[in-house]
Amino acid sequence: MIFNDVLENVKLYEAGKPIELLVRQYGIKENDIIKLASNENPYGTSLVVQNKIKSIVQNMFRYPDDSMYELKKSLSLKFNVNDDNIIIGCGSDQVLDFCVKAKCAYSSNVIMSNTTFAMYEIYSNQVGANILKTKDDLHNLEQFKMLYKKYGADIIFLCLPNNPLGECLNRSDVYDFLDEIDDNTLVIVDGAYQEYASFKDNSKKIDPYDLISKYNNTIYLGTFSKAYGLGGMRIGYGIACENIINSLLKLRPPFNITNLSLQAAIEVLKDQSFVDDCISKNFVQMKRYEDYVIDKGFCFIDSYTNFITIKFDDTIKSCYIFKKLLENGIIVRNLKSYGINAIRVTIGRDFENTKFFNVLDNILLKISSKL
Amino acid sequence: MIFNDVLENVKLYEAGKPIELLVRQYGIKENDIIKLASNENPYGTSLVVQNKIKSIVQNMFRYPDDSMYELKKSLSLKFNVNDDNIIIGCGSDQVLDFCVKAKCAYSSNVIMSNTTFAMYEIYSNQVGANILKTKDDLHNLEQFKMLYKKYGADIIFLCLPNNPLGECLNRSDVYDFLDEIDDNTLVIVDGAYQEYASFKDNSKKIDPYDLISKYNNTIYLGTFSKAYGLGGMRIGYGIACENIINSLLKLRPPFNITNLSLQAAIEVLKDQSFVDDCISKNFVQMKRYEDYVIDKGFCFIDSYTNFITIKFDDTIKSCYIFKKLLENGIIVRNLKSYGINAIRVTIGRDFENTKFFNVLDNILLKISSKL
Numbered sequence: 001m002i003f004n005d006v007l008e009n010v011k012l013y014e015a016g017k018p019i020e021l022l023v024r025q026y027g028i029k030e031n032d033i034i035k036l037a038s039n040e041n042p043y044g045t046s047l048v049v050q051n052k053i054k055s056i057v058q059n060m061f062r063y064p065d066d067s068m069y070e071l072k073k074s075l076s077l078k079f080n081v082n083d084d085n086i087i088i089g090c091g092s093d094q095v096l097d098f099c100v101k102a103k104c105a106y107s108s109n110v111i112m113s114n115t116t117f118a119m120y121e122i123y124s125n126q127v128g129a130n131i132l133k134t135k136d137d138l139h140n141l142e143q144f145k146m147l148y149k150k151y152g153a154d155i156i157f158l159c160l161p162n163n164p165l166g167e168c169l170n171r172s173d174v175y176d177f178l179d180e181i182d183d184n185t186l187v188i189v190d191g192a193y194q195e196y197a198s199f200k201d202n203s204k205k206i207d208p209y210d211l212i213s214k215y216n217n218t219i220y221l222g223t224f225s226k227a228y229g230l231g232g233m234r235i236g237y238g239i240a241c242e243n244i245i246n247s248l249l250k251l252r253p254p255f256n257i258t259n260l261s262l263q264a265a266i267e268v269l270k271d272q273s274f275v276d277d278c279i280s281k282n283f284v285q286m287k288r289y290e291d292y293v294i295d296k297g298f299c300f301i302d303s304y305t306n307f308i309t310i311k312f313d314d315t316i317k318s319c320y321i322f323k324k325l326l327e328n329g330i331i332v333r334n335l336k337s338y339g340i341n342a343i344r345v346t347i348g349r350d351f352e353n354t355k356f357f358n359v360l361d362n363i364l365l366k367i368s369s370k371l
Numbered sequence: 372m373i374f375n376d377v378l379e380n381v382k383l384y385e386a387g388k389p390i391e392l393l394v395r396q397y398g399i400k401e402n403d404i405i406k407l408a409s410n411e412n413p414y415g416t417s418l419v420v421q422n423k424i425k426s427i428v429q430n431m432f433r434y435p436d437d438s439m440y441e442l443k444k445s446l447s448l449k450f451n452v453n454d455d456n457i458i459i460g461c462g463s464d465q466v467l468d469f470c471v472k473a474k475c476a477y478s479s480n481v482i483m484s485n486t487t488f489a490m491y492e493i494y495s496n497q498v499g500a501n502i503l504k505t506k507d508d509l510h511n512l513e514q515f516k517m518l519y520k521k522y523g524a525d526i527i528f529l530c531l532p533n534n535p536l537g538e539c540l541n542r543s544d545v546y547d548f549l550d551e552i553d554d555n556t557l558v559i560v561d562g563a564y565q566e567y568a569s570f571k572d573n574s575k576k577i578d579p580y581d582l583i584s585k586y587n588n589t590i591y592l593g594t595f596s597k598a599y600g601l602g603g604m605r606i607g608y609g610i611a612c613e614n615i616i617n618s619l620l621k622l623r624p625p626f627n628i629t630n631l632s633l634q635a636a637i638e639v640l641k642d643q644s645f646v647d648d649c650i651s652k653n654f655v656q657m658k659r660y661e662d663y664v665i666d667k668g669f670c671f672i673d674s675y676t677n678f679i680t681i682k683f684d685d686t687i688k689s690c691y692i693f694k695k696l697l698e699n700g701i702i703v704r705n706l707k708s709y710g711i712n713a714i715r716v717t718i719g720r721d722f723e724n725t726k727f728f729n730v731l732d733n734i735l736l737k738i739s740s741k742l
Binding site: 001002003004007010012013015016018019020021024035038040041043044045049050053054057058059060061062063064065066067069070090091093094097101102103104105119126183184186216217225229230231232233234243244247249250251253254255256257258259260261264 | 372373374375378381383384386387389390391392395406409411412414415416420421424425428429430431432433434435436437438440441461462464465468472473474475476490497554555557587588596600601602603604605614615618620621622624625626627628629630631632635
């Protein structure tokens with residue numbers, strides 16, 4: 001059976017290792033495992049949401065309300081936009097997919113940072129687009145601009161803040177950049193971690209309403225998977241002008257969100273104080289990581305998210321650290337596959353982070369005793 | 372903003388009206404509404420599943436195990452295939468989508484019955500494929516063969532049994548047809564309602580293992596949305612030879628299933644007696660519909676599913692019946708959009724069906740008094 005040629009260039013996404021895998025492969029007990037690999041909210045899911053979901057499990061046989069009326073209403077109130085400016089996806093991932101499939105075809109150009117969310121490249125490869133990457137790993141708008149002037153683009157991906165590195169462009173710089181982009185180039189502003197960036201530094205904050213009012217060629221992506229504590233429920237959204245949303249809706253499969261997920265998202269939007277509290281705790285714990293890394297003489301990238309990227313010098317291999325942490329029941333992300341000698345660690349709860357520091361201390365001790 | 376041309380031909384899927392809509396639009400109380408529109412299992416979700424989900428709501432913040440190890444294991448045991456023969460989709464819909472995107476491109480040919488599951492056409496239009504339909508509404512393999520001999524095809528869609536009409540081809544006829552299809556044509560055997568067909572008549576039964584062992588160009592699609600009572604949880608699967616599955620996996624986005632959905636599917640597979648019991652009740656209730664329709668002098672299509680298609684004569688318009696039922700809190704599907712003067716009614720519970728008969732009686736009485 002022969003399939004479309006473009007599939008040959010498509011790589012599979014490498015997900016953070018799930019807890020279930022460590023239980024199966026290493027025989028470690030579930031309760032002894034600390035997962036700091038997928039930037040989930042370590043404080044879990046709001047109790048309000050948990051109780052709501054418990055109370056509606058009898059509805060699982062019913063298809064969801066495919067108009068997603070109630071969730072769109074909640075989001076439109078939160079962001080001061082109309083229902084018609086919103087599309088809901090199975091994670092904001094799916095909205096990315098809609099954007100690429102709606103806008104790109106074989107040999108379209110797309111522009112992205114050299115090290116950024118892997119799905120930009122994967123979805124673009126699925127349609128056979130040309131992928132143009134900046135030289136720098138961190139977002140460098142001058143380099144974006146050079147590529148754009150030289151080659152043009154159907155889509156530009158901006159990850160604000162950037163996953164997996166953690167840096168975040170200033171809003172004013174982003175707006176200056178957008179001023180120079182043609183109306184027919186779709187600019188995707190991926191705000192999966194925006195709640196963290198906005199909390200840490202208001203100059204990073206991108207307001208979806210402000211963005212799409214000023215630039216009708218942009219789409220803002222948000223998610224319930226990170227700060228909102230619903231990574232397992234697969235819900236994200238895109239906010240854009242009606243023309244863009246209507247085109248993307250043509251690619252949305254019916255019932256792309258479970259009915260429990262819809263309710264979970266609606267409920268957590270009512271429990272904003274839970275989310276705010278988690279974000280606040282995140283940066284208290286982040287400080288511990290920064291201090292630890294400085295103390296050890298490593299480098300970190302200043303992070304506007306709920307994770308931190310720790311870079312090692314040549315004497316230490318991230319693959320080794322990753323593997324040793326895993327054997328000790330701690331799952332992080334190895335950035336080797338991005339060509340960087342670093343690990344990305346989700347900022348966990350206090351006790352999880354303490355354990356991470358202790359385990360890493362022991363690993364480093366063994367390395368130095370061998371040197 | 373200009374999007375890909377092909378989108379202009381894409382129509383939106385018309386979902387069965389949700390209960391929430393009637394509450395909003397007609398002010399009918401939720402408990403007074405009977406939904407017989409989306410072929411959900413009217414007996415609901417297995418209690419075993421409900422209890423399991425209640426016990427794991429605290430995990431909603433965690434991303435799912437993207438290998439779907441446990442669910443694949445359960446399905447591979449059920450169907451006597453390997454894990455590598457299975458792909459899991461957000462409903463079997465999503466596997467359809469993968470098939471079309473992996474195999475078709477602009478001006479590919481796809482063949483389907485004149486009246487069949489609407490998503491075949493929608494997904495095919497998304498890539499700009501040529502859609503070749505048989506003349507007959509019911510599956511007619513002679514007509515499929517004629518189209519295939521004349522035009523060839525990248526994909527052939529067989530809906531066994533067929534939604535929205537309910538008829539089902541015999542396995543032996545399907546196999547005879549498959550004998551004449553080229554190895555490089557993907558034949559999709561959509562078995563969303565196979566559990567019902569197999570129960571009613573063993574000669575309709577398609578066993579995935581048998582199918583893919585004999586024909587390496589086929590994929591069998593199954594779902595948890597119908598007999599398994601999990602329509603809201605969005606889980607379906609495809610079973611095919613490894614070569615096909617590996618190509619489709621390149622289009623599967625990570626985390627396309629919620630973690631609660633994975634657990635729900637795993638649990639319901641342990642509660643097969645619940646499913647069998649629902650299917651058995653379905654056909655007891657189906658008989659009541661057949662008797663009713665005969666009594667009124669209408670026609671029905673012999674159905675191998677959990678729904679029945681009732682055709683009206685020229686004196687009665689399906690649009691009118693649909694609307695009047697809606698006003699009385701009963702939601703069915705109007706098949707007018709398929710060009711057929713008929714309604715499709717999901718076989719409900721005993722009391723739901725009784726109410727349907729009574730309400731339809733009253734509507735018909737008013738029509739006849741006007742004639």
